[in-house]
Amino acid sequence: MAFQWKERYSLKIPEIDAQHKRLFEIGEHAYELASLNDDYDHFDEIRTIINELLEYTQYHFKYEEKFMSTFNYPDINDQITSHNFYVNKIKGITDSQIDDDQHKAVLDILDFLAEWISSHILISDRKYADYYFQHGNKA
Numbered sequence: 729m730a731f732q733w734k735e736r737y738s739l740k741i742p743e744i745d746a747q748h749k750r751l752f753e754i755g756e757h758a759y760e761l762a763s764l765n766d767d768y769d770h771f772d773e774i775r776t777i778i779n780e781l782l783e784y785t786q787y788h789f790k791y792e793e794k795f796m797s798t799f800n801y802p803d804i805n806d807q808i809t810s811h812n813f814y815v816n817k818i819k820g821i822t823d824s825q826i827d828d829d830q831h832k833a834v835l836d837i838l839d840f841l842a843e844w845i846s847s848h849i850l851i852s853d854r855k856y857a858d859y860y861f862q863h864g865n866k867a
Contacts, residue, residue: 730755730756730759730838731752731753731755731756731758731759731841732752732756733748733749733752736850737752737845737849737850739849739853739854739857740857740861740867741795741857741860741867742867743791743795744791744792744795744853744857747784747787747788747791747792748788748849748853750784750788751781751784751785751788751841751844752845754777754780754781754784754841755837755838755841755845757777758777758834758837758838758841759838761773761774761777761834762831762834762835762838769830770830770834771823771826771827771830774826774830774833774834774837775823775826777834777837778818778821778826778837781818781837781841782815782818782819785814785815785818786815789811789814789815792807792811792853792856793807793808793811796856799859799860799863799865801856801859801860802859803855803856803859804856806852807852807856810848810852814840814844814848817840818840821833821836821837
């Protein structure tokens with residue numbers, strides 16, 4: 729399993745952690761697809777992963793932004809900018825890109841998720857979680 733949840737990813741906020749775990753599940757599905765070494769057309773499966781990723785990402789980011797607003801997180805605008813970048817990146821994956829090179833399209837999804845985990849969850853999200861707990865909030 730390439731996309732396996734580890735305790736170091738936890739923000740200690742149960743609902744956020746559950747949502748992040750769902751993103752890992754989508755990543756694992758993409759990894760399984762990338763691992764196939766066959767000559768089958770996987771366009772529909774790739775499009776399904778992208779659509780699922782887009783839908784869930786938008787839901788997750790909306791939830792996070794609402795959550796951050798409840799405790800007046802001072803860097804919420806940076807988070808919103810980052811969220812918009814990720815959503816636009818997913819929206820930017822076109823059908824023609826998938827048709828041109830399905831394997832590359834799946835690898836792009838995996839790169840996107842790896843970047844999100846290493847940069848956004850482990851750094852940006854950790855900052856708002858730390859702020860949340862430093863200001864007397866409890867999970």
